[in-house]
Amino acid sequence: MTTARAHTNIALIKYWGKKDPDLMLPYTSSLSMTLADYYTETSVHFDASLDADQFYLDGRQTPAAKVSAFLDLVRQQAGRQEFATVTSANHVPTTAGLASSASAYAALALAASTAAGMELSATELSRLARRGSGSASRSIAGGFVIWHRGHDDATSYAEPVATQPTIPIRMVVVLVNGGQKAVSSRAGMQNTVATSPFYSSFVTSNEAAIAPMQTALANNDFTMIGELAEASSYQMHATMLAAKPALSYFEPKTITALQHVQQLRQAGIPAYATMDAGPNVKILTLAPFVDRIVSTLRQDFKTVTVTQPGPAATLID
Ligand code: ADP
Ligand code: DP6
Ligand code: CO
Numbered sequence: 001m002t003t004a005r006a007h008t009n010i011a012l013i014k015y016w017g018k019k020d021p022d023l024m025l026p027y028t029s030s031l032s033m034t035l036a037d038y039y040t041e042t043s044v045h046f047d048a049s050l051d052a053d054q055f056y057l058d059g060r061q062t063p064a065a066k067v068s069a070f071l072d073l074v075r076q077q078a079g080r081q082e083f084a085t086v087t088s089a090n091h092v093p094t095t096a097g098l099a100s101s102a103s104a105y106a107a108l109a110l111a112a113s114t115a116a117g118m119e120l121s122a123t124e125l126s127r128l129a130r131r132g133s134g135s136a137s138r139s140i141a142g143g144f145v146i147w148h149r150g151h152d153d154a155t156s157y158a159e160p161v162a163t164q165p166t167i168p169i170r171m172v173v174v175l176v177n178g179g180q181k182a183v184s185s186r187a188g189m190q191n192t193v194a195t196s197p198f199y200s201s202f203v204t205s206n207e208a209a210i211a212p213m214q215t216a217l218a219n220n221d222f223t224m225i226g227e228l229a230e231a232s233s234y235q236m237h238a239t240m241l242a243a244k245p246a247l248s249y250f251e252p253k254t255i256t257a258l259q260h261v262q263q264l265r266q267a268g269i270p271a272y273a274t275m276d277a278g279p280n281v282k283i284l285t286l287a288p289f290v291d292r293i294v295s296t297l298r299q300d301f302k303t304v305t306v307t308q309p310g311p312a313a314t315l316i317d
Contacts, residue, residue: 001045002115006106006139006313008038008092008099010171010274010282012229013209014236015134015147016202017193024130025156027193028206029149031213032138033171036310038092040103043085044115050083057088070105070132071112077128078116086112093178097249097278099139101185105132106139106313114315125313126157135185142312144217146210163218168287168308169225172271172294174257175303176279181249185277188240188247195244202239206232226272226284233274249278256300257281264293 015030053071055064067086075081086108094100109129113120120128122140130137130147138145138158144165150156193199209228216224240247254275261283264271271293272284285293290306297304 001043002111003041003043003316004107004110004114004313005039005041005316006103006110006136007034007036007142007310008040008103009034009135009138009145010099010276011135011138011232012144012225012274012284013206013213013232014276016206016236016239017189017199018134019149021190023153023156024134025152026134026147026149027203029147029210030135030138030206031144031146031161031210032135033144033169034139034142034310034312035171035307037305037307038098038103039310040088040090040092040100040107041316042088042104042107042111044108044111046080046082046084046115048082050085053083054085055088056086057094058090066132067108070108073128073131074109074112074116074118078113078118080116084112084115093175095180095184096178097181097276097280098173098178099135099276101133102135102139105129105136108132109136109140110313110315122312123157123159126159127153130156130158133185140313143309146214161214161217163214165217165220165225167220167222169222170285170287170290171307172283172285172290172297173305173307174281174283174297174301175305176251176253176257176281176301178280178303181278183247183249183277188249188277191245192240192243192247196239196242198239198242202235205235222270222286226270229274229284230272237275249275251279253300254279254281257297260296260300264296269293
Protein backbone atom coordinates (compact mmCIF):
# COMPACT_ATOMS: atom_id res chain seq x y z
CA MET A 1 0.00 0.00 0.00
CA THR A 2 1.29 3.47 -0.93
CA THR A 3 0.11 6.63 0.78
CA ALA A 4 0.49 10.24 -0.37
CA ARG A 5 -0.48 13.58 1.09
CA ALA A 6 -1.27 16.61 -1.05
CA HIS A 7 -2.36 20.04 0.09
CA THR A 8 -5.19 22.01 -1.47
CA ASN A 9 -4.53 25.23 -3.32
CA ILE A 10 -6.49 28.40 -3.89
CA ALA A 11 -6.08 30.19 -7.20
CA LEU A 12 -5.11 33.86 -7.13
CA ILE A 13 -5.53 33.94 -10.90
CA LYS A 14 -8.40 31.57 -11.65
CA TYR A 15 -8.91 28.57 -13.90
CA TRP A 16 -12.49 28.45 -15.19
CA GLY A 17 -13.06 26.63 -18.46
CA LYS A 18 -11.60 23.82 -20.54
CA LYS A 19 -10.55 24.16 -24.14
CA ASP A 20 -10.13 20.37 -24.30
CA PRO A 21 -12.31 18.51 -21.78
CA ASP A 22 -10.76 15.11 -22.54
CA LEU A 23 -7.16 16.17 -21.99
CA MET A 24 -8.28 18.81 -19.44
CA LEU A 25 -6.50 21.65 -21.19
CA PRO A 26 -7.65 25.02 -19.80
CA TYR A 27 -8.43 28.21 -21.73
CA THR A 28 -6.15 30.22 -19.45
CA SER A 29 -3.09 29.73 -17.34
CA SER A 30 -3.73 30.07 -13.60
CA LEU A 31 -1.68 30.81 -10.51
CA SER A 32 -2.28 29.58 -6.97
CA MET A 33 -1.09 29.30 -3.40
CA THR A 34 -0.84 25.82 -1.91
CA LEU A 35 -2.30 25.82 1.61
CA ALA A 36 -0.49 24.53 4.69
CA ASP A 37 -3.56 23.52 6.71
CA TYR A 38 -5.89 21.77 4.23
CA TYR A 39 -4.94 18.48 2.63
CA THR A 40 -5.94 15.00 1.49
CA GLU A 41 -4.26 11.70 2.31
CA THR A 42 -4.82 8.84 -0.09
CA SER A 43 -3.64 5.22 -0.07
CA VAL A 44 -3.62 2.98 -3.12
CA HIS A 45 -3.15 -0.77 -3.23
CA PHE A 46 -3.24 -2.67 -6.52
CA ASP A 47 -4.65 -6.13 -5.85
CA ALA A 48 -4.88 -8.93 -8.43
CA SER A 49 -7.74 -10.55 -6.50
CA LEU A 50 -10.12 -7.59 -7.03
CA ASP A 51 -12.65 -7.58 -9.87
CA ALA A 52 -13.35 -3.83 -9.64
CA ASP A 53 -11.77 -0.73 -8.10
CA GLN A 54 -12.93 0.02 -4.55
CA PHE A 55 -13.05 3.60 -3.22
CA TYR A 56 -13.45 4.61 0.43
CA LEU A 57 -13.71 8.33 1.22
CA ASP A 58 -13.60 9.39 4.87
CA GLY A 59 -14.41 5.86 5.98
CA ARG A 60 -17.35 5.28 3.63
CA GLN A 61 -17.54 3.18 0.51
CA THR A 62 -18.12 5.72 -2.28
CA PRO A 63 -19.02 5.32 -5.98
CA ALA A 64 -15.72 4.73 -7.75
CA ALA A 65 -16.48 5.79 -11.35
CA LYS A 66 -14.37 8.98 -11.41
CA VAL A 67 -11.52 7.50 -9.39
CA SER A 68 -11.63 4.38 -11.57
CA ALA A 69 -11.42 6.40 -14.79
CA PHE A 70 -8.36 8.11 -13.35
CA LEU A 71 -6.81 4.77 -12.36
CA ASP A 72 -7.32 3.62 -15.97
CA LEU A 73 -4.91 6.37 -17.05
CA VAL A 74 -2.38 5.19 -14.46
CA ARG A 75 -2.78 1.53 -15.50
CA GLN A 76 -2.34 2.49 -19.13
CA GLN A 77 0.81 4.51 -18.39
CA ALA A 78 2.28 1.78 -16.16
CA GLY A 79 1.21 -1.17 -18.30
CA ARG A 80 -0.68 -2.75 -15.39
CA GLN A 81 -4.04 -4.51 -15.27
CA GLU A 82 -4.94 -4.97 -11.58
CA PHE A 83 -7.79 -3.15 -9.91
CA ALA A 84 -7.06 -1.17 -6.77
CA THR A 85 -8.39 -0.27 -3.37
CA VAL A 86 -8.25 3.49 -2.81
CA THR A 87 -8.72 4.87 0.70
CA SER A 88 -8.81 8.62 1.14
CA ALA A 89 -9.29 11.12 3.96
CA ASN A 90 -10.01 14.79 3.36
CA HIS A 91 -8.74 17.31 5.87
CA VAL A 92 -10.81 19.88 4.00
CA PRO A 93 -14.59 20.11 3.44
CA THR A 94 -15.50 17.94 0.42
CA THR A 95 -17.06 19.58 -2.70
CA ALA A 96 -17.61 22.89 -0.89
CA GLY A 97 -15.50 25.26 -2.98
CA LEU A 98 -12.43 24.71 -0.82
CA ALA A 99 -10.59 22.80 -3.53
CA SER A 100 -11.00 19.20 -2.33
CA SER A 101 -10.65 18.01 -5.92
CA ALA A 102 -7.21 19.65 -6.09
CA SER A 103 -5.71 17.89 -3.07
CA ALA A 104 -7.67 14.71 -3.89
CA TYR A 105 -6.33 14.15 -7.40
CA ALA A 106 -2.82 15.34 -6.58
CA ALA A 107 -2.63 12.80 -3.74
CA LEU A 108 -4.18 10.10 -5.92
CA ALA A 109 -1.77 10.81 -8.79
CA LEU A 110 1.24 10.45 -6.52
CA ALA A 111 -0.03 7.41 -4.57
CA ALA A 112 -1.37 5.52 -7.59
CA SER A 113 1.60 6.14 -9.90
CA THR A 114 4.00 5.07 -7.15
CA ALA A 115 1.90 2.02 -6.25
CA ALA A 116 1.91 1.07 -9.93
CA GLY A 117 5.71 1.10 -9.94
CA MET A 118 6.33 4.41 -11.70
CA GLU A 119 8.62 7.18 -10.53
CA LEU A 120 7.22 10.25 -12.23
CA SER A 121 8.90 13.66 -12.27
CA ALA A 122 7.07 16.63 -10.75
CA THR A 123 6.07 17.73 -14.25
CA GLU A 124 4.75 14.28 -15.16
CA LEU A 125 2.85 14.09 -11.86
CA SER A 126 1.30 17.50 -12.49
CA ARG A 127 0.19 16.42 -15.97
CA LEU A 128 -1.30 13.22 -14.55
CA ALA A 129 -3.09 15.03 -11.68
CA ARG A 130 -4.52 17.50 -14.23
CA ARG A 131 -6.45 14.63 -15.83
CA GLY A 132 -8.32 14.03 -12.55
CA SER A 133 -9.05 17.70 -11.80
CA GLY A 134 -7.51 20.74 -13.44
CA SER A 135 -6.74 22.47 -10.15
CA ALA A 136 -4.97 19.28 -8.94
CA SER A 137 -2.14 19.96 -11.41
CA ARG A 138 -1.15 22.85 -9.10
CA SER A 139 -1.29 20.84 -5.84
CA ILE A 140 1.73 18.74 -6.81
CA ALA A 141 3.91 21.77 -5.99
CA GLY A 142 4.16 23.89 -2.84
CA GLY A 143 4.15 27.65 -2.32
CA PHE A 144 3.02 29.81 -5.24
CA VAL A 145 2.40 27.77 -8.35
CA ILE A 146 1.68 28.52 -12.00
CA TRP A 147 -0.24 26.15 -14.27
CA HIS A 148 0.83 26.86 -17.84
CA ARG A 149 -2.23 26.33 -19.99
CA GLY A 150 -0.11 24.76 -22.72
CA HIS A 151 -1.43 23.47 -26.04
CA ASP A 152 -1.28 19.70 -25.59
CA ASP A 153 -0.86 17.04 -22.91
CA ALA A 154 2.90 17.58 -22.62
CA THR A 155 2.84 21.37 -22.30
CA SER A 156 -0.04 21.81 -19.83
CA TYR A 157 1.47 21.42 -16.36
CA ALA A 158 2.13 23.37 -13.17
CA GLU A 159 5.36 24.31 -11.42
CA PRO A 160 6.44 26.72 -8.67
CA VAL A 161 6.66 30.34 -9.86
CA ALA A 162 10.24 31.32 -10.65
CA THR A 163 10.59 33.78 -7.77
CA GLN A 164 8.62 33.04 -4.60
CA PRO A 165 7.60 36.04 -2.48
CA THR A 166 9.35 36.44 0.87
CA ILE A 167 6.67 38.56 2.57
CA PRO A 168 4.48 36.68 5.10
CA ILE A 169 1.35 36.13 2.99
CA ARG A 170 -1.58 34.62 4.88
CA MET A 171 -5.03 33.44 3.88
CA VAL A 172 -7.97 33.80 6.24
CA VAL A 173 -10.65 31.24 5.34
CA VAL A 174 -14.17 32.31 6.26
CA LEU A 175 -16.50 29.33 6.31
CA VAL A 176 -19.89 30.50 5.05
CA ASN A 177 -21.19 27.00 4.32
CA GLY A 178 -19.13 23.80 4.43
CA GLY A 179 -21.89 21.71 2.85
CA GLN A 180 -21.71 20.24 -0.64
CA LYS A 181 -22.45 22.64 -3.46
CA ALA A 182 -25.29 22.08 -5.93
CA VAL A 183 -23.22 22.62 -9.09
CA SER A 184 -19.76 21.04 -9.36
CA SER A 185 -16.89 23.10 -10.72
CA ARG A 186 -16.81 20.84 -13.75
CA ALA A 187 -20.47 21.35 -14.69
CA GLY A 188 -20.38 25.04 -13.80
CA MET A 189 -17.41 25.90 -15.97
CA GLN A 190 -18.68 23.80 -18.87
CA ASN A 191 -21.94 25.72 -18.98
CA THR A 192 -20.16 29.04 -18.54
CA VAL A 193 -17.92 28.35 -21.54
CA ALA A 194 -20.92 27.25 -23.59
CA THR A 195 -23.33 30.07 -22.76
CA SER A 196 -21.74 33.13 -21.13
CA PRO A 197 -21.40 36.10 -23.51
CA PHE A 198 -18.66 37.40 -21.20
CA TYR A 199 -16.53 34.29 -21.41
CA SER A 200 -14.09 35.53 -24.07
CA SER A 201 -13.55 38.74 -22.06
CA PHE A 202 -12.79 36.65 -19.00
CA VAL A 203 -10.21 34.66 -20.96
CA THR A 204 -8.52 37.80 -22.26
CA SER A 205 -8.35 39.66 -18.96
CA ASN A 206 -7.49 36.59 -16.85
CA GLU A 207 -4.65 35.60 -19.17
CA ALA A 208 -3.37 39.18 -19.14
CA ALA A 209 -3.10 39.04 -15.33
CA ILE A 210 -0.70 36.09 -15.22
CA ALA A 211 2.55 37.95 -15.98
CA PRO A 212 1.73 40.90 -13.69
CA MET A 213 0.96 38.46 -10.85
CA GLN A 214 4.33 36.75 -11.32
CA THR A 215 6.00 40.16 -11.23
CA ALA A 216 4.04 41.22 -8.15
CA LEU A 217 5.03 38.01 -6.33
CA ALA A 218 8.69 38.43 -7.29
CA ASN A 219 8.60 42.09 -6.13
CA ASN A 220 6.78 41.30 -2.86
CA ASP A 221 4.20 43.86 -3.98
CA PHE A 222 1.30 42.84 -1.77
CA THR A 223 -1.08 45.56 -2.96
CA MET A 224 -0.66 44.41 -6.54
CA ILE A 225 -0.97 40.73 -5.55
CA GLY A 226 -4.22 41.46 -3.71
CA GLU A 227 -5.72 43.67 -6.41
CA LEU A 228 -4.96 41.16 -9.18
CA ALA A 229 -6.30 38.23 -7.14
CA GLU A 230 -9.53 39.98 -6.18
CA ALA A 231 -10.12 41.10 -9.76
CA SER A 232 -9.61 37.59 -11.18
CA SER A 233 -12.11 36.17 -8.68
CA TYR A 234 -14.80 38.79 -9.36
CA GLN A 235 -14.29 38.45 -13.11
CA MET A 236 -14.73 34.67 -12.87
CA HIS A 237 -17.95 35.08 -10.88
CA ALA A 238 -19.18 37.75 -13.30
CA THR A 239 -18.77 35.44 -16.29
CA MET A 240 -20.74 32.74 -14.42
CA LEU A 241 -23.54 35.16 -13.54
CA ALA A 242 -23.92 35.88 -17.25
CA ALA A 243 -24.28 32.18 -18.16
CA LYS A 244 -27.65 30.66 -19.06
CA PRO A 245 -28.92 29.62 -16.62
CA ALA A 246 -27.11 32.14 -14.42
CA LEU A 247 -24.70 30.46 -12.04
CA SER A 248 -24.08 32.00 -8.64
CA TYR A 249 -22.20 30.41 -5.76
CA PHE A 250 -22.98 33.40 -3.53
CA GLU A 251 -25.07 33.02 -0.40
CA PRO A 252 -26.37 35.94 1.68
CA LYS A 253 -23.56 35.59 4.19
CA THR A 254 -21.01 35.59 1.38
CA ILE A 255 -21.92 39.26 0.84
CA THR A 256 -21.54 39.94 4.55
CA ALA A 257 -17.98 38.58 4.44
CA LEU A 258 -17.14 40.54 1.28
CA GLN A 259 -18.43 43.76 2.88
CA HIS A 260 -16.14 43.18 5.85
CA VAL A 261 -13.20 42.92 3.48
CA GLN A 262 -14.15 46.21 1.81
CA GLN A 263 -14.52 47.97 5.17
CA LEU A 264 -11.24 46.59 6.46
CA ARG A 265 -9.52 47.96 3.38
CA GLN A 266 -11.17 51.34 3.86
CA ALA A 267 -9.71 51.27 7.37
CA GLY A 268 -6.25 50.79 5.88
CA ILE A 269 -5.91 47.02 6.42
CA PRO A 270 -4.46 45.09 3.47
CA ALA A 271 -7.23 42.54 2.87
CA TYR A 272 -8.39 41.17 -0.48
CA ALA A 273 -11.11 38.60 -1.16
CA THR A 274 -11.08 35.59 -3.41
CA MET A 275 -13.79 32.96 -3.90
CA ASP A 276 -13.97 29.68 -5.74
CA ALA A 277 -16.89 27.55 -6.88
CA GLY A 278 -18.65 27.78 -3.54
CA PRO A 279 -19.93 30.37 -1.05
CA ASN A 280 -16.82 30.52 1.14
CA VAL A 281 -14.61 33.60 1.21
CA LYS A 282 -10.82 33.55 1.47
CA ILE A 283 -9.07 36.74 2.50
CA LEU A 284 -5.49 37.40 1.42
CA THR A 285 -3.46 39.44 3.85
CA LEU A 286 -0.08 39.76 5.60
CA ALA A 287 0.76 38.21 8.97
CA PRO A 288 0.67 41.44 11.06
CA PHE A 289 -2.99 42.02 10.06
CA VAL A 290 -4.34 38.52 10.68
CA ASP A 291 -5.58 39.14 14.24
CA ARG A 292 -7.54 42.24 13.27
CA ILE A 293 -9.14 40.46 10.32
CA VAL A 294 -10.00 37.32 12.29
CA SER A 295 -11.58 39.26 15.15
CA THR A 296 -13.66 41.30 12.70
CA LEU A 297 -14.93 38.25 10.79
CA ARG A 298 -15.65 36.34 14.02
CA GLN A 299 -18.38 38.91 14.75
CA ASP A 300 -20.43 37.17 12.06
CA PHE A 301 -18.82 33.76 11.42
CA LYS A 302 -18.12 30.81 13.71
CA THR A 303 -15.36 29.22 11.66
CA VAL A 304 -12.57 31.54 10.63
CA THR A 305 -9.18 29.89 10.12
CA VAL A 306 -5.78 31.17 9.13
CA THR A 307 -3.41 29.42 6.80
CA GLN A 308 -0.19 30.12 4.93
CA PRO A 309 1.73 28.75 1.95
CA GLY A 310 2.07 24.99 2.23
CA PRO A 311 4.31 22.20 0.94
CA ALA A 312 4.44 20.06 -2.18
CA ALA A 313 2.73 16.66 -2.36
CA THR A 314 4.74 13.88 -0.71
CA LEU A 315 4.68 10.19 -0.02
CA ILE A 316 4.10 9.31 3.63
CA ASP A 317 4.38 6.08 5.64
P1 ADP B 1 -14.17 21.30 -4.71
O1 ADP B 1 -14.58 22.73 -4.62
O2 ADP B 1 -14.20 20.64 -3.36
O3 ADP B 1 -12.88 21.09 -5.43
P2 ADP B 1 -15.33 20.13 -7.09
O4 ADP B 1 -16.70 20.37 -7.63
O5 ADP B 1 -14.20 20.64 -7.86
O6 ADP B 1 -15.31 20.61 -5.58
O7 ADP B 1 -15.04 18.57 -7.07
C1 ADP B 1 -15.23 17.72 -6.10
C2 ADP B 1 -14.94 16.37 -6.77
O8 ADP B 1 -13.79 15.81 -6.16
C3 ADP B 1 -16.07 15.41 -6.57
O9 ADP B 1 -16.16 14.61 -7.71
C4 ADP B 1 -15.58 14.59 -5.37
O10 ADP B 1 -16.13 13.32 -5.33
C5 ADP B 1 -14.10 14.53 -5.66
N1 ADP B 1 -13.31 14.29 -4.44
C6 ADP B 1 -13.28 15.05 -3.32
N2 ADP B 1 -12.43 14.53 -2.42
C7 ADP B 1 -11.92 13.40 -2.97
C8 ADP B 1 -10.96 12.43 -2.55
N3 ADP B 1 -10.35 12.54 -1.36
N4 ADP B 1 -10.62 11.42 -3.39
C9 ADP B 1 -11.20 11.35 -4.63
N5 ADP B 1 -12.11 12.23 -5.10
C10 ADP B 1 -12.47 13.24 -4.28
C1 DP6 C 1 -13.05 28.02 -9.12
O1 DP6 C 1 -10.24 21.98 -10.84
O2 DP6 C 1 -12.28 21.80 -9.39
O3 DP6 C 1 -11.56 26.58 -7.99
O4 DP6 C 1 -10.97 20.54 -13.53
O5 DP6 C 1 -13.42 20.10 -13.62
O6 DP6 C 1 -12.05 19.14 -11.77
P1 DP6 C 1 -12.22 20.28 -12.74
O7 DP6 C 1 -12.51 21.59 -11.87
P2 DP6 C 1 -11.69 22.22 -10.68
O8 DP6 C 1 -11.98 23.78 -10.90
C2 DP6 C 1 -11.45 24.74 -10.05
C3 DP6 C 1 -12.13 26.04 -10.26
C4 DP6 C 1 -11.83 27.11 -9.24
C5 DP6 C 1 -10.68 28.00 -9.71
C6 DP6 C 1 -9.29 27.42 -9.60
O9 DP6 C 1 -9.02 26.58 -8.73
O10 DP6 C 1 -8.45 27.84 -10.41
CO1 CO D 1 -12.41 21.46 -7.41
